[in-house]
Amino acid sequence: MTARRFIxxxxxxxxxxxxxxxxxxxxxxxxxxTAGVSLWxxxxxxxxxxxxxxxxxxxxxxVNSLTYVAINTVLSLACALPAAYAFSRYRFLGDKHLFFWxxxxxxxxxxxxxxxxxxxxxxVGLFDTPWAIALAHCLFNxxxxxxxxxxxMSAVPREIDxxxxxxxxxxxxxxxxxxxxxxxxxxxVAAFFCFMFxxxxxxxxxxxxxxxxxxxxxxxxRTISAAGMxxxxxxxxxxxxxxxxxxxxxxxxxxxxKGFALGRV
Amino acid sequence: xxPYDNRAWLLVLPVFAVVLFSAVLPLMTVVxxxxxxxxxxxxxxxxxxxWFRELLDPSSELGGRFLAALGRNLVFSGIILAIEVPxxxxxxxxxxRRGWRLAVVMVVMALPLLVPWNVVGTIWQVFARADxxxxxxxxxxxxIDYNYAGNATAAWFTVIIMDVWxxxxxxxxxxxxxxxxxxxxxxxxxRIDGAGRWAVFRNIELPKLxxxxxxxxxxxxxxxxxxxxxxxxxxxxxxxNATTFLSIDLVKLALGQFDLGKAAAMSLVxxxxxxxxxxxxxxxxxxxxxxxxxxx
Amino acid sequence: MARxxxxxxxxxxxxxxxxxxxYALQPLDLVWEQGLAYALLxxxxxxxxxxxxIISGLVQPSHGRLLFDGTDVTHLPTERRNIAQVFQxxxxxxxxxxxxxxxxxxxxxxxxxxxxxxQVARTAxxxxxxxxLDRPARNLSADAKQxxxxxxxxxRQDVAAVLFDEPLTVIDPGLKWELRSKLKAVHRALDLLMIxxxxxxxxxxxxxxxxVVMEGGQVLQVGTPAELFERPxxxxxxxxxxxxxMNLLPAEVSGMEARVDGHALPLAGRYAPLxxxxxxxxxRPDFVALTxxxxxxxxxDRIDDLGRVRLARVRLGRHRMVATVPxxxxxxxxxxxxxIDPARIHVYADSRRVAPL
Numbered sequence: 034m035t036a037r038r039f040i041x042x043x044x045x046x047x048x049x050x051x052x053x054x055x056x057x058x059x060x061x062x063x064x065x066x067t068a069g070v071s072l073w074x075x076x077x078x079x080x081x082x083x084x085x086x087x088x089x090x091x092x093x094x095x096v097n098s099l100t101y102v103a104i105n106t107v108l109s110l111a112c113a114l115p116a117a118y119a120f121s122r123y124r125f126l127g128d129k130h131l132f133f134w135x136x137x138x139x140x141x142x143x144x145x146x147x148x149x150x151x152x153x154x155x156x157v158g159l160f161d162t163p164w165a166i167a168l169a170h171c172l173f174n175x176x177x178x179x180x181x182x183x184x185x186m187s188a189v190p191r192e193i194d195x196x197x198x199x200x201x202x203x204x205x206x207x208x209x210x211x212x213x214x215x216x217x218x219x220x221x222v223a224a225f226f227c228f229m230f231x232x233x234x235x236x237x238x239x240x241x242x243x244x245x246x247x248x249x250x251x252x253x254x255r256t257i258s259a260a261g262m263x264x265x266x267x268x269x270x271x272x273x274x275x276x277x278x279x280x281x282x283x284x285x286x287x288x289x290x291k292g293f294a295l296g297r298v
Numbered sequence: 299x300x301p302y303d304n305r306a307w308l309l310v311l312p313v314f315a316v317v318l319f320s321a322v323l324p325l326m327t328v329v330x331x332x333x334x335x336x337x338x339x340x341x342x343x344x345x346x347x348x349w350f351r352e353l354l355d356p357s358s359e360l361g362g363r364f365l366a367a368l369g370r371n372l373v374f375s376g377i378i379l380a381i382e383v384p385x386x387x388x389x390x391x392x393x394x395r396r397g398w399r400l401a402v403v404m405v406v407m408a409l410p411l412l413v414p415w416n417v418v419g420t421i422w423q424v425f426a427r428a429d430x431x432x433x434x435x436x437x438x439x440x441x442i443d444y445n446y447a448g449n450a451t452a453a454w455f456t457v458i459i460m461d462v463w464x465x466x467x468x469x470x471x472x473x474x475x476x477x478x479x480x481x482x483x484x485x486x487x488x489r490i491d492g493a494g495r496w497a498v499f500r501n502i503e504l505p506k507l508x509x510x511x512x513x514x515x516x517x518x519x520x521x522x523x524x525x526x527x528x529x530x531x532x533x534x535x536x537x538x539n540a541t542t543f544l545s546i547d548l549v550k551l552a553l554g555q556f557d558l559g560k561a562a563a564m565s566l567v568x569x570x571x572x573x574x575x576x577x578x579x580x581x582x583x584x585x586x587x588x589x590x591x592x593x594x
Numbered sequence: 595m596a597r598x599x600x601x602x603x604x605x606x607x608x609x610x611x612x613x614x615x616x617y618a619l620q621p622l623d624l625v626w627e628q629g630l631a632y633a634l635l636x637x638x639x640x641x642x643x644x645x646x647x648i649i650s651g652l653v654q655p656s657h658g659r660l661l662f663d664g665t666d667v668t669h670l671p672t673e674r675r676n677i678a679q680v681f682q683x684x685x686x687x688x689x690x691x692x693x694x695x696x697x698x699x700x701x702x703x704x705x706x707x708x709x710x711x712x713q714v715a716r717t718a719x720x721x722x723x724x725x726x727l728d729r730p731a732r733n734l735s736a737d738a739k740q741x742x743x744x745x746x747x748x749x750r751q752d753v754a755a756v757l758f759d760e761p762l763t764v765i766d767p768g769l770k771w772e773l774r775s776k777l778k779a780v781h782r783a784l785d786l787l788m789i790x791x792x793x794x795x796x797x798x799x800x801x802x803x804x805x806v807v808m809e810g811g812q813v814l815q816v817g818t819p820a821e822l823f824e825r826p827x828x829x830x831x832x833x834x835x836x837x838x839x840m841n842l843l844p845a846e847v848s849g850m851e852a853r854v855d856g857h858a859l860p861l862a863g864r865y866a867p868l869x870x871x872x873x874x875x876x877x878r879p880d881f882v883a884l885t886x887x888x889x890x891x892x893x894x895d896r897i898d899d900l901g902r903v904r905l906a907r908v909r910l911g912r913h914r915m916v917a918t919v920p921x922x923x924x925x926x927x928x929x930x931x932x933x934i935d936p937a938r939i940h941v942y943a944d945s946r947r948v949a950p951l
Contacts, residue, residue: 037391037392038392040388040389040392041389041392041393041403044389044392045403045406045407047463048406048407048409048410048463048467049406049409050425050432050433051421051422051425051433051463052409052410052413052421054421054424054425054431054432055417055420055421055424058424058430066430067429067430069429070429070430070431070432070435072432108316111312112312112313112316113313115309115310115312115313116309116310116312116313116314118309119306119307119309119310120310122300122301122306123300123301123302123303123306124300124301124302124303125302125303125304125305125306125307125310126304126307128306131310131314133576133577133580135313135317136576136580137572137573137576137577138317138320138321140520140524140572140573140575140576141321141569141572142523142524142544142545142548142565142568142569142572143524143526143545144524144526144544144545144546144548144549144552144565144568145325145328145548145565145566145568145569146320146321146324147548147549147552147553148328148552148553148558148561148562148565149323149324149325149327149328150324151553152324152327153323153324153327168316168319168320169320171316171317171320172317172320172321175313175316175317175320176317179313229411229412232412232414233412233413233414233415234414234415235414235415235416235526235527236526236527236545236549240553249414250414250415250416250417253416253417253420254416254531264424264430267420268420268424271417271420271421274413274414274417275409275412275413275417278409278412278413279405279409279412281412282404282405282408282409282412283405286401286404286405287401481683483681483682483683483685484685486650486652486672486679486681487679487681487685487743487746489652489671489672489673490650490672490673490677490678490679490699490747491673491698491699491702491746492673492699492702492703493698493702494702497702500689501687501688501689501690501698502687505688505689506688
């Protein structure tokens with residue numbers, strides 16, 4: 034028993050330490066950081082955070098990121114729900130091949146798409162808008178959502194569909210009123226992963242934006258500039274990017290635990 | 299048995315359209331570029347398989363750097379899988395079964411997974427430095443000369459440990475889900491049969507974990523094969539090109555040098571390789587599922 | 595081992611049990627003899643699985659002692675007790691062949707190879723598994739897998755008791771009979787103590803020498819199937835066993851007569867006047883017959899024709915009863931008479947049987 038606890042505790046400590054270090058740095062001034070390694074801020078300051086909250090070139094980064102992530106999650110789920118239903122309930126021409134093709138897009142290297150997306154979204158006039166990134170992220174999020182949702186939907190017996198049909202529900206009404214509540218856990222898991230993969234992605238988000246829709250990830254990497262690194266500011270920006278993620282995990286933790294048990298795995 | 303109905307295509311249409319737009323269209327332009335060369339000024343002429351031949355020729359400049367990057371990726375994926383899979387299984391075996399402890403453990407474990415990849419890079423960029431990072435200072439304090447900016451081995455070490463920190467939780471959570479699915483009766487029967495801990499692991503837990511491990515290994519292999527942001531932020535591909543992986547090299551070629559033909563050819567071969575791996579795993583998984591269904 | 599003794603065995607949910615609701619299993623005393631087959635029968639949640647798990651060692655009882663042949667094994671770990679357990683669904687090791695599965699408990703206990711081969715062959719022969727010994731266990735049907743599960747228990751020569759936790763649950767109905775017969779054959783051949791948990795009375799009554807009826811964490815009665823049928827000690831036993839179950843009518847009992855809603859039922863024994871608690875008389879539908887001769891007047895609500903027997907749903911005064919319709923009787927209209935055999939009427943006070951004086 035104690036061996037298990039020890040291993041787990043060591044692992045969790047190893048996971049937390051780098052994050053702690055980031056938080057630690059975010060409350061220090063640059064002077065203190067470059068002076069040496071200290072385990073906690075001896076002269077704690079909120080200056081870094083203040084700067085981020087008051088400087089539009091910083092906080093707009095968060096706004097932009099949250100915008101395209103939200104659009105992408107909604108879009109991905111909206112497309113994926115009917116498609117997952119089709120895969121779950123019917124066989125049709127080319128269904129297996131379509132499923133594989135979809136999954137393979139999840140596995141496509143974004144680097145391959147960087148340049149073509151650059152051209153494509155410039156051509157349709159969506160360059161440097163949250164829509165470009167939201168649509169670009171659909172490349173891998175939509176297949177993932179379909180895959181996850183199909184697993185949950187297949188666990189719902191067909192009899193429910195048939196009963197609703199007999200009871201006179203039209204398909205849209207059945208889907209919204211009856212079916213969706215039954216797969217709520219699955220939608221939660223799918224939304225979680227869409228959020229996660231869109232929020233963390235850098236390459237496409239940076240390639241498709243210049244000024245207006247620049248995500249926080251790109252702004253942070255921009256800080257690798259001439260005048261030396263503003264470590265404290267960078268750390269504060271980093272810490273703030275953790276917040277949506279931590280909130281999301283906290284709120285869906287029960288759904289995830291249940292979803293993991295019930296779903297695809 | 300599911301009914302056969304081609305009208306289901308109507309339901310699939312939105313997904314089909316979106317992914318077509320996101321995937322096929324761009325790929326078509328890539329294919330287009332890959333078989334052309336340019337004088338500049340947007341004037342292109344047919345080059346056939348020229349770029350591909352150059353890509354796969356180790357003696358050419360393009361081929362040399364492509365194969366070197368490919369080699370680095372394969373070594374990298376091999377190493378991180380060898381670490382993350384056993385470690386993930388071990389952590390999953392140590393996780394609590396239920397209760398508030400489980401919720402806390404899951405939240406802490408999920409945290410690295412939700413850090414934006416560039417911030418992962420930033421965290422380790424700082425953490426591993428000797429002057430401002432705890433880890434870097436500690437290692438150097440032990441007498442080991444550790445500097446990832448100047449030393450290729452140190453750079454590799456940093457990139458690997460960063461990936462392990464970042465992704466082990468995914469394997470652990472997947473394995474945990476797989477373990478939870480094992481009914482208690484199996485453990486009880488094993489006790490009655492007098493099986494020791496290792497026998498329980500080998501005969502009950504590991505077989506039941508096969509499916510989640512296939513998924514986990516696939517995801518990790520593919521994602522590590524595509525890795526871009528994290529090493530880019532920490533080492534920028536260096537020192538020299540010690541940590542220049544395929545994606546980093548490709549982006550340099552495409553968006554840095556705007557060498558469209560070469561980049562396009564490389565993109566296609568790169569994509570083809572991931573498709574192949576995907577197909578292999580997909581087949582393995584459907585076979586595992588079919589075997590399971592035959593029995594139940 | 596000659597016997598299993600349960601001395602005040604009980605299991606409470608929490609550390610400080612207050613009333614009966616806090617117990618999964620209320621403290622009880624039972625003795626089980628070697629060579630007999632016992633069934634633990636009762637509805638879901640009655641405590642039978644808890645009791646089984648206490649015997650196998652998977653649960654530590656909060657009260658009482660468990661004795662195997664006089665030795666206190668209450669805190670002995672499972673693997674050191676000489677028991678085997680078969681679960682609701684087949685538990686087999688996917689990675690091994692059938693032979694490998696059967697050999698596993700012996701390998702863990704360090705038996706030599708020759709001995710293992712011999713034991714495995716013997717057990718496989720007994721269970722009809724010889725042809726599939728070299729096949730991977732995971733590819734077999736559910737009933738074959740349950741036989742393997744059982745085999746893993748029987749292959750150990752030191753096993754003295756085999757515990758079954760509703761083992762036929764996932765077996766196809768057509769194969770249940772075959773597996774049940776196999777269990778009985780094994781039992782006769784090996785002279786083992788067998789304890790069989792089920793909620794299905796047919797299984798219990800056909801399998802067991804003695805049936806332990808449980809409800810709400812309590813043991814209500816222990817007896818042979820015939821005893822349970824003819825003389826239920828508790829109204830639940832009367833109601834649960836038999837299909838349909840016993841009729842129960844509120845009554846006043848005094849001397850050799852019971853009065854139900856003003857109607858007099860003669861009894862076969864003499865009873866002291868009973869007025870404390872809820873008094874009921876119970877009689878099985880098998881012994882309540884529609885008759886043309888003298889009898890109690892009843893209203894007939896409905897006749898159910900089950901093929902081999904016809905049952906009449908009747909009312910005596912305000913109370914419902916089920917009666918049998920003799921094969922050649924004709925029932926017309928809604929008025930009829932029933933004859934009740936006095937020797938088959940039992941009297942219950944607060945659900946427990948009262949013996950005649």
